[in-house]
Amino acid sequence: MAEVSLERVTESERAGFLTTELRIQIGTILGVWASWEALAQSGLFYRDIVPSSLRVFAAMWRHLTEAEFYHHLGVTSYEVLVGFAIGSIAGIGLGILFGVRRFLGRVMDGYILALAPAPKVVFLPILMVVFGIGVGSKIAMAALSAFFPVVLSTVAGMHLINPTLIRVGKMFNASPWQMVTKVYLPSLVLPVVTGLRLGLGVAIIGTLVAEIKLAKAGLGFLAIQNYELFRIPEMYSVIIIIFALAMGANAIMTKLTDRLTQRGMPKVEVSGAA
Amino acid sequence: MAGMLEVRNLSKHYRRDDGTGVHAVDDVSLSVAEGEFVSVIGPSGCGKSTLFSVIGGLVGDYEGDVVVDGQVVRGTHRDIGMVFQEESTFPWRTTLENVAFPLEVAGMPKAEREEMARRFVRLVGLEGFEDRYPSELSGGMKQRTAIARTLAFSPKIMLMDEPFGALDEQTRMLLGDKILQIWRELKQTTLLITHNITEAVQLSDRVVVMSFRPGRIKEIIPIDLPRPRSSEIIATDQFGRYVGAIWQLLREEASRGMVEAENV
Numbered sequence: 394m395a396e397v398s399l400e401r402v403t404e405s406e407r408a409g410f411l412t413t414e415l416r417i418q419i420g421t422i423l424g425v426w427a428s429w430e431a432l433a434q435s436g437l438f439y440r441d442i443v444p445s446s447l448r449v450f451a452a453m454w455r456h457l458t459e460a461e462f463y464h465h466l467g468v469t470s471y472e473v474l475v476g477f478a479i480g481s482i483a484g485i486g487l488g489i490l491f492g493v494r495r496f497l498g499r500v501m502d503g504y505i506l507a508l509a510p511a512p513k514v515v516f517l518p519i520l521m522v523v524f525g526i527g528v529g530s531k532i533a534m535a536a537l538s539a540f541f542p543v544v545l546s547t548v549a550g551m552h553l554i555n556p557t558l559i560r561v562g563k564m565f566n567a568s569p570w571q572m573v574t575k576v577y578l579p580s581l582v583l584p585v586v587t588g589l590r591l592g593l594g595v596a597i598i599g600t601l602v603a604e605i606k607l608a609k610a611g612l613g614f615l616a617i618q619n620y621e622l623f624r625i626p627e628m629y630s631v632i633i634i635i636f637a638l639a640m641g642a643n644a645i646m647t648k649l650t651d652r653l654t655q656r657g658m659p660k661v662e663v664s665g666a667a
Numbered sequence: 668m669a670g671m672l673e674v675r676n677l678s679k680h681y682r683r684d685d686g687t688g689v690h691a692v693d694d695v696s697l698s699v700a701e702g703e704f705v706s707v708i709g710p711s712g713c714g715k716s717t718l719f720s721v722i723g724g725l726v727g728d729y730e731g732d733v734v735v736d737g738q739v740v741r742g743t744h745r746d747i748g749m750v751f752q753e754e755s756t757f758p759w760r761t762t763l764e765n766v767a768f769p770l771e772v773a774g775m776p777k778a779e780r781e782e783m784a785r786r787f788v789r790l791v792g793l794e795g796f797e798d799r800y801p802s803e804l805s806g807g808m809k810q811r812t813a814i815a816r817t818l819a820f821s822p823k824i825m826l827m828d829e830p831f832g833a834l835d836e837q838t839r840m841l842l843g844d845k846i847l848q849i850w851r852e853l854k855q856t857t858l859l860i861t862h863n864i865t866e867a868v869q870l871s872d873r874v875v876v877m878s879f880r881p882g883r884i885k886e887i888i889p890i891d892l893p894r895p896r897s898s899e900i901i902a903t904d905q906f907g908r909y910v911g912a913i914w915q916l917l918r919e920e921a922s923r924g925m926v927e928a929e930n931v
Contacts, residue, residue, distance in 0.1 A: 557751055557753045557754070557755045558755065558757060560725055560749075560751065560755075561751070561755050561757075561768075562772075563725065563743055564723060564724075564725065564743055564748070564749050565768065565769040565772050565773075565820055566743055566745065566772065566773075567772045568772075571772055575768070575771070575772070576757075579757065579759045582759075
């Protein structure tokens with residue numbers, strides 16, 4: 394570990410601020426952009442299928458300066474966050490329950506394992522019938538998507554909990570709620586965090602798919618509306634913004650969860666320094 | 668004489684899914700007086716740990732009774748505190764937070780429980796390590812944290828299941844001294860489960876020798892050695908005679924256990 398980081402330091406020192414990896418990454422983006430622009434200017438394709446990046450940027454500027462865009466952004470964020478919260482809480486709660494009640498867990502295992510890899514989009518028509526074509530069905534879709542990775546990783550984590558720690562909690566007469574908050578959840582931080590990361594990703598996907606399919610508002614709706622109106626630069630603009638937002642959401646999630654997983658797991662360096 | 672802890676005609680069978688069963692503990696009766704230190708010793712597979720789990724209330728479905736201070740108890744009990752053989756500290760809690768755990772569960776306010784936990788951390792000799800996590804402590808220090816945590820629970824009866832089982836011989840001897848010092852200070856009724864004869868004789872008022880499966884009490888030997896004792900007592904003749912006598916009793920049982928283990 395130490396050797397790797399040492400190597401990195403010398404390498405980035407040699408390169409100034411840019412490491413080799415970063416240079417290649419930036420170079421790739423510039424390369425793709427240049428090829429895109431060359432293709433757009435060449436006239437080989439109908440100009441609206443590969444519009445000039447300048448027109449895409451202009452559309453992006455219009456989006457980002459319009460109030461309407463932020464309405465759509467707000468709707469999508471709301472759907473993702475509420476759906477993710479519902480799916481995660483249900484996933485963690487049921488995961489712990491299935492772990493504690495082993496018999497129930499064995500019964501439910503079959504269903505969860507069968508449903509987990511199935512594309513959740515097949516449930517979309519049902520959700521639309523039940524919750525309508527508005528925000529409700531999008532939240533339901535996000536919740537359903539987030540639920541499976543979270544419940545799977547929680548159940549897996551419950552199987553790995555040190556049984557002695559459970560005996561310690563019981564011996565000191567911890568209530569069921571105290572067992573959850575003081576023994577199970579702290580033991581589950583690592584697997585649950587992994588599940589939450591995956592869950593947020595699929596919640597975003599689920600929401601956007603639902604919005605693209607049938608909706609009245611949201612970024613997915615905005616993208617498909619622009620497509621239907623054949624406003625291709627605007628469509629690309631929305632897609633790029635969605636990409637950037639998804640990456641941003643993932644980065645924030647990583648920051649938050651890193652802080653969470655570091656609690657009580659001191660690094661070797663910390664003890665060495667003390 | 669009614670003891671602080673009484674075990675009456677206790678038997679425990681484990682049933683396996685394939686219909687076979689293990690008769691782990693057979694008709695064990697034992698009375699431990701208030702403030703007494705009793706060790707239970709026996710070969711591997713004599714049901715020591717089962718006995719411990721039944722008394723501690725972590726295993727149900729047994730015959731007989733566990734009586735604490737005159738009351739028949741079932742399940743975990745406020746007056747019984749256990750120290751486990753395996754590592755049992757919470758890795759996400761510091762030494763102080765680990766020791767404060769039973770007080771936190773009982774709803775004691777933060778300042779109060781920390782002050783109390785500090786006392787027990789000092790008692791087991793871990794002052795200066797209050798803010799360390801278990802991953803930064805040695806095996807012996809982790810076991811002392813676990814002992815301090817159970818002491819903080821203030822049980823009338825301390826049950827210890829080979830708390831030094833995983834430690835090296837020197838650490839084990841020094842911790843034995845520590846246990847004696849704490850026991851002198853708190854005068855808690857203590858039941859220690861062990862397979863180490865030296866440890867049993869050094870610490871106990873009485874040593875209960877158990878037979879190989881099904882676990883029965885083979886003999887109870889009072890240890891009539893002067894107190895206070897320290898690990899230096901193991902060099903005396905009288906100590907050696909006790910060790911020899913217990914080994915005589917154990918040898919036959921241990922060989923039965925070995926034969927069975929080899930035939931499996």
